[in-house]
Structures are given as structure tokens and as C-alpha cells.
Amino acid sequence: MEETLRNLLEEAKKELSSAENLKTLEEIRVKYLGKKGELTKILRGMGNLSPEERPIIGKISNDVREEIEKDLTQKREEVLRQEKEKKIKSEYIDITLPGKVHEIGHKHPMTKVLDEIKDIFLGLGFSIAEGPEIELDYYNFEALNTPPDHPARDLQDTFYITKNILLRTQTSPVQVRTMEKSKPPIKVISPGRVYRSDEIDATHSPVFNQIEGLAVDEGITMGDLKGVLNLFAKRLFGSDTKTKFRPHYFPFTEPSAEMDVSCFACGGKGCRVCGYSGWIEILGSGMVHPNVLRMSGIDPEKYSGFAFGMGLDRITMLKYGIDDLRLLYENDLRFIKQF
Structure with missing residues (x-):
């Protein structure tokens, strides 16, 4: 039995010397020192020994166990050290190498133009109002002086959800809701998405963006409207920009007008951008119709107001010389990075 124990120790040492990871070490420990291990199997035969041999074999078996445990501990420390060194090497960073350049995000051209327009009108004392994109027919049409049988409804192809619920075709409903909740003086702009049943092509999309404005107070005139929009055009397109009405x-304004700006590409001389007319139409406007004020709970005998609306997509295309609306929605970074 003594020789068996010595052989067991040699075998354990041999396996430990070739172990390369903690998993193998654990397998060796269980094989030799576990409850069903080789050493335990040998010790079970001690009952067949004489009383004189038992203390001797007991001491040898304890020495073998201690030797194996000692070697296991040393080998475990060695393996841990090697794994640590290997990990350090794999994670080594050469601080002398140039750093990795992380790509910085880019604002979309429509976002840039929207921010610029907001800044202009906020500077003029306007605030920003928002409303639902899924709208009631009343707010989208009737409260804007467009009853069910009004011919102007034929000018807009509308996405109806039910008979009385639709996807808004303009952000004008936000103006009506604002007038219902607030008392004059009122000065707001309402940017947002709108929906019309159009085929998508270079100049049309079923989903696009509008910015509309409203001012209501005592004594507001068409001259105030022209002054505000003239200043807006000069701030957005340049101080040399000229405007004409x-x-x-429009069913919700009277009188109504479209506003043109002098072509910023040719300075009004005539070019491909402006169709060789020297002018570019950018928005619709007018004095708020008395019926609209009355339906919103505002006395048209005491108060007057002006309203205007423009397409953010179109303004962006004009400002940056973009000739295809679809480019604004494709999210091609090669396109967006130009701005």
C-alpha cells in the first residue's frame, strides 16, 4: 500500500505539471482528493492492515495528501499569474499610437432651418404651440371657415380615419386650439408634421412639415403682417432679400396673399431656380377671417389678427438649393454631411 501511495503521488505531480488552466486543476483535485478520489479508494483498504502498519500508512497518506494540496496551490497561483499576464498583453494599449476618431453626429438640414426659423420668431415675441397630428374634422376644417360642403376641401386630399377623425392636413388646427384656450394678445408659431394623400416624387410627399404663425390683438393690420414677414425673409435669406405679396x-383668411421673395440664387435677375422670373413663392398669409375668430370665442369687432403658413421642406430646399424632396427623407449621411 505504501508503494501504491508513492505511485499515486507521482502520477498526481505529473498531471499537475502539465495542467494549463483552472478547470484542469479542479479536475485533478477531484480525481485524487475528492470523496470518490484515488486517495480515498486506497484508504478504504486500511482495514485490512495490521495494527502496526496502520499508523505508518496513515502518516504516509497524510503526507501524500498534503503534498498534492501543496502542489495544487502552487500550480493554481502559477496558472492565475499566467492568465493575468496573458490578459494584460491582450489588453495592452500603446499610448503612443494616434487615438481613434469618433464620428460626430450631424444636424439634418430641415432641423437646422427649423431652429433658425424658431429663433427668428422667438426673437419677435412669438411662442411655440403644438397640437395633435390625429385631429378632429372640426378643428382641421369647420373651425377654419371650411364647412363640409365648402369647395376648398377639394383642394386637399385628406387621410380620413373615421368620418370625423383625420390626419391633419395643416397645422392651422393648433391656432384654433390656442385661440380657444387663450385670450388676446396671442402670438404663436406652430411647427409640425402634416399629411395629404399625395404621390411621393421630387416635389411632393404624403408626409411633410409646416410652420404656421398667428397673431391676434387689438388693431392688428395687414401692414403688421407684411412687416413681420418682410423681417423674417431678410433674417432667413439675407438682408438684401425683397418681398412682394x-x-x-384661403378660406380662413380675408384678405389673403401669397408672399414671394427675390431669388437668392440670382438676386432677382432670373435663373433656373426661380424659373427666370426673379421671384420665389414661399408662403401663404392673410388677415384672420372674422368667422374663424368668432368660432374660437374671440370678438372680431374688437380684435383682429394675421396668420401665415409655409412648408419647412420647401423652405429647406430653397435655402440649400436641393432639387429633390426625397433626399430629405432618405437619411443618406453623404447627403446630410454637406450641411
């Missing part, structure tokens, strides 16, 4: 029709 052409009579138009």
Missing part, C-alpha cells in the same frame, strides 16, 4: 384665396 400677391392676392390669393
Whole structure:
């Protein structure tokens, strides 16, 4: 039995010397020192020894156990040290190498133009109002002087959810809701997404963005409207920009007008951008119709107001010379990085 124990120790030492990881070490420990290990199997035969041999074999078995445990501890420390060194080498960073350049995000051109427009009107004392994109027919049409049988409804192809619920075709409902909740003086702009049943092409999309404005107070005139929009155009397109107003029709304003700006590409001389006319139409405007004020709970005999609306997509295309609306929605970084 003594020789068996010596052989067991040699075998354990041999296996420990070739162990390369903690998993193998644990397997060796269980194999030789576990409850069902080789050393335990040998010790079970001590009952067959004489009383004189038992103390001798007991001492040898304890020495073998201690020797194996000692070697296990040393080998475990060695393996841990090697794994640590290996990890350090794999995670080594050469601080003399140039650093990695992280790509910085870029604002979308429409976001840049929207921020610029907001800054202009906030500087003029306007505030920003928002409203639901899923709207009631009343706020989208009727409260804006467009009853169910009004021919102007034919000018807008609308996405109806039910008979009385739709995707808003303009941000004008926000103006009505603001007038219902607030008393004059009122000065707000309402940017947001709107929806119309259009085929998407270079100049049309079923989803686009508008910015509309409203001012209501005592004594507001068409001259105030022209002054505000003239200043807006100069701030957005440059101080040399000229404006002109052409009579138009909108059911919710009277009188109504479309506003043109002198072509910023050619300075009004005529070019491909402006269709060789020297002017570019950018928005619709007018004095708020008395019926709209009345339906919103505002006395048209005491108060007057002006309103205007523009397409953010179109303004962005004009400002940056973009000739295809679809480029604004494709999220191609090669395009966006140009701005």
C-alpha cells in the first residue's frame, strides 16, 4: 500500500505539471482528493492492515495528501499569474499610437432651418404651440371657415380615419386650439408634421412639415403682417432679400396673399431656380377671417389678427438649393454631411 501511495503521488505531480488552466486543476483535485478520489479508494483498504502498519500508512497518506494540496496551490497561483499576464498583453494599449476618431453626429438640414426659423420668431415675441397630428374634422376644417360642403376641401386630399377623425392636413388646427384656450394678445408659431394623400416624387410627399404663425390683438393690420414677414425673409435669406405679396384665396383668411421673395440664387435677375422670373413663392398669409375668430370665442369687432403658413421642406430646399424632396427623407449621411 505504501508503494501504491508513492505511485499515486507521482502520477498526481505529473498531471499537475502539465495542467494549463483552472478547470484542469479542479479536475485533478477531484480525481485524487475528492470523496470518490484515488486517495480515498486506497484508504478504504486500511482495514485490512495490521495494527502496526496502520499508523505508518496513515502518516504516509497524510503526507501524500498534503503534498498534492501543496502542489495544487502552487500550480493554481502559477496558472492565475499566467492568465493575468496573458490578459494584460491582450489588453495592452500603446499610448503612443494616434487615438481613434469618433464620428460626430450631424444636424439634418430641415432641423437646422427649423431652429433658425424658431429663433427668428422667438426673437419677435412669438411662442411655440403644438397640437395633435390625429385631429378632429372640426378643428382641421369647420373651425377654419371650411364647412363640409365648402369647395376648398377639394383642394386637399385628406387621410380620413373615421368620418370625423383625420390626419391633419395643416397645422392651422393648433391656432384654433390656442385661440380657444387663450385670450388676446396671442402670438404663436406652430411647427409640425402634416399629411395629404399625395404621390411621393421630387416635389411632393404624403408626409411633410409646416410652420404656421398667428397673431391676434387689438388693431392688428395687414401692414403688421407684411412687416413681420418682410423681417423674417431678410433674417432667413439675407438682408438684401425683397418681398412682394400677391392676392390669393384661403378660406380662413380675408384678405389673403401669397408672399414671394427675390431669388437668392440670382438676386432677382432670373435663373433656373426661380424659373427666370426673379421671384420665389414661399408662403401663404392673410388677415384672420372674422368667422374663424368668432368660432374660437374671440370678438372680431374688437380684435383682429394675421396668420401665415409655409412648408419647412420647401423652405429647406430653397435655402440649400436641393432639387429633390426625397433626399430629405432618405437619411443618406453623404447627403446630410454637406450641411
